[in-house]
Amino acid sequence: MNVVFYLLAALTIGGGLAAVLLKHLVHCALATTVAFAGLALLFLQLDAQFAGFAQILVYIGAVAILIVFAILLTRGSELPKGGVFSPSWFVGLVIAAGIFAVLAWAVLESVRAVPQQTAIPDVTVRDIGNALVGRYVLPLEIVALLLTAATIGAVIVAMHEKERPKP
Amino acid sequence: MANTPFFTNFDQIFIILRDWLVSFLPSPWRPAACVVLEVIAIVCVFPGLFALTTVFERKGLGRIQNRLGPNRVGPYGLFQPIADGIKSLTKEDIVPLSANAVVHFLAPLVLVVTVFMGFAVLPMGRNMVLVDMDAGLLFFFAMGAATELSVFMAGWSSRNKYSLLGAMRAVAQMISYEVVLLLSSVAVVMITGSLSLPTIVAAQNSYTGIFPHWYIFTPWGLAGFVMYAIAATAETNRSPFDLPEGESELVAGYHTEYSGFKFALFFLGEYLAMFSISGLGTTLFLGGWSAPFSFLTFIPSWIWFFSKVMLSIFVFIWMRGTLPRLRQDQLMNFAWKFCLPYTLLNLIVTALWHFMGEGWMRWVVCTAILVAVYVFMGRVEMRSEHFGPRRYRYAE
Amino acid sequence: MTTPLAGYLLVAALLFAIGLAGALVRRNAILVLIGIELMLNAANLNLIAFWRFGPHPEALTGMMFAIFSIAVAAAEAAVGLGLVISIYRHTNITELDKINRMKG
Numbered sequence: 001m002n003v004v005f006y007l008l009a010a011l012t013i014g015g016g017l018a019a020v021l022l023k024h025l026v027h028c029a030l031a032t033t034v035a036f037a038g039l040a041l042l043f044l045q046l047d048a049q050f051a052g053f054a055q056i057l058v059y060i061g062a063v064a065i066l067i068v069f070a071i072l073l074t075r076g077s078e079l080p081k082g083g084v085f086s087p088s089w090f091v092g093l094v095i096a097a098g099i100f101a102v103l104a105w106a107v108l109e110s111v112r113a114v115p116q117q118t119a120i121p122d123v124t125v126r127d128i129g130n131a132l133v134g135r136y137v138l139p140l141e142i143v144a145l146l147l148t149a150a151t152i153g154a155v156i157v158a159m160h161e162k163e164r165p166k167p
Numbered sequence: 168m169a170n171t172p173f174f175t176n177f178d179q180i181f182i183i184l185r186d187w188l189v190s191f192l193p194s195p196w197r198p199a200a201c202v203v204l205e206v207i208a209i210v211c212v213f214p215g216l217f218a219l220t221t222v223f224e225r226k227g228l229g230r231i232q233n234r235l236g237p238n239r240v241g242p243y244g245l246f247q248p249i250a251d252g253i254k255s256l257t258k259e260d261i262v263p264l265s266a267n268a269v270v271h272f273l274a275p276l277v278l279v280v281t282v283f284m285g286f287a288v289l290p291m292g293r294n295m296v297l298v299d300m301d302a303g304l305l306f307f308f309a310m311g312a313a314t315e316l317s318v319f320m321a322g323w324s325s326r327n328k329y330s331l332l333g334a335m336r337a338v339a340q341m342i343s344y345e346v347v348l349l350l351s352s353v354a355v356v357m358i359t360g361s362l363s364l365p366t367i368v369a370a371q372n373s374y375t376g377i378f379p380h381w382y383i384f385t386p387w388g389l390a391g392f393v394m395y396a397i398a399a400t401a402e403t404n405r406s407p408f409d410l411p412e413g414e415s416e417l418v419a420g421y422h423t424e425y426s427g428f429k430f431a432l433f434f435l436g437e438y439l440a441m442f443s444i445s446g447l448g449t450t451l452f453l454g455g456w457s458a459p460f461s462f463l464t465f466i467p468s469w470i471w472f473f474s475k476v477m478l479s480i481f482v483f484i485w486m487r488g489t490l491p492r493l494r495q496d497q498l499m500n501f502a503w504k505f506c507l508p509y510t511l512l513n514l515i516v517t518a519l520w521h522f523m524g525e526g527w528m529r530w531v532v533c534t535a536i537l538v539a540v541y542v543f544m545g546r547v548e549m550r551s552e553h554f555g556p557r558r559y560r561y562a563e
Numbered sequence: 564m565t566t567p568l569a570g571y572l573l574v575a576a577l578l579f580a581i582g583l584a585g586a587l588v589r590r591n592a593i594l595v596l597i598g599i600e601l602m603l604n605a606a607n608l609n610l611i612a613f614w615r616f617g618p619h620p621e622a623l624t625g626m627m628f629a630i631f632s633i634a635v636a637a638a639e640a641a642v643g644l645g646l647v648i649s650i651y652r653h654t655n656i657t658e659l660d661k662i663n664r665m666k667g
Contacts, residue, residue, distance in 0.1 A: 020585030061312025092587030
């Protein structure tokens, strides 16, 4: 386990923690971007170059900006009265800690069943393209339909309503 | 003649120089030293070109506007960048009191770092690419997408309504035109069959007779190049798309509150983004480092690459001096209602080109479709404009 | 962290728990969405880690799943944030514990 993995893991977890703990919303959004960047670098360490670059392009280039625009459009720049944590924060924390405990136990228990070292997979973009129009063409078309529906739906949901004529 | 040892050595002179310098080191250090030398070369060459371009731009704009540009510092004003550099390094670095100090500091850094990363995949000459990645084009666009976030960070952290407005406009414009940029590059990827930039240049490096096989000389390539050029101008916030930083509109947009070296970094970042997008445009459409005619291949490949990039910069400067600025809603309309449908049509025409096979027929059909749709869409978009003698309305 | 795979899986589990905590603990609707995005990212990391260290990486199943997941997550973020903006426009509130009536 090399130093780079520990650094990237620290960056990602740090970004995630900052994203849920900070008070100011725009800081949270920027910390989320740091977490996304850390994850993209982890993907690159796992030899999944296409997924890593797609993560940067989609998450940092689009989703982070979307979150920031939404924060600015809903006046998230001011701090709310009454604190930023909901009244039942302790229960939420306990649930999350419980889930992490179960997952970590499952991982550490089953670690013996997995092979220690595997060869680096030799995957080119051409293989990904062939797979997308070969074996995975149905999910591709469904995702295309889903994205079209999501685009139209988001526009309709967020559109200004037409002014009703005054009686 | 281009194959004689003198010319091939001159072409590869930087590779030979690098190998000679690295041979002084012990063998395990050599790959790392190669990379370090190449990075140093990029970090020295492109900011040097940036300095040259600032003079070029001010003189060029001056001449277009019927005045001389700077001509005091050095012969014909050529040492002006040195004066500008000294000025920006010695200015006081003012950070507003209510500004968010950490984000304010990080924004120009993020911009310059992501823009420099984009240069890693550009093939600047034969065998002269820093990293030959399998998904090189995707990496370049990922770095371009990361640039938008730094623009927002700069505008928001200044706690200034002009900065924030400028940043929001800039980000909205960059996102819209990024789609057009990506789709116009996809046409090239479709025909070449690879996302790796050296492969794309190698596919354009052949000649029929004396004419090159550059993609701009095909109908879909020309349409794609025009769309790419428009999107590149908008991505780098250059005139006529420079409303986010228009001096007469928004003070200075998202870099209002930056002074001294940080402003110089923003300036550097903007010009480097211009170089890198021009570099990608020449790689995709203008044949990268290949020579325009087959009898000119004795001139080194890196000279061709940089000449094409400087020609694109000259066209950017020309457009800045000539065209009026577009309003924000005109800009967004143009992107979503004209550029995007036209680029999608270009993809279909590219596929048609590929499947029609060799011959004169595909030239005629593809050109006809592209020109007809362009004229038709132009008529449809402009139907509410009334051209003709001006009508005057006077107060009664 | 005896194997590299276990290391990546633990990082993914921790990020998932952090995202879940964020979605459950914060009041602002947008932070809930940020928590959901973190959870989806953790699942993607899991998928890619299993793809890399699994038996048949040349079948590309893990990578494909992760890429589709990125696309679907982006779409879901868009619709979710559109909803948040729409609710804000209607009620001028983004705190989730205040939006507790169907009337309006």
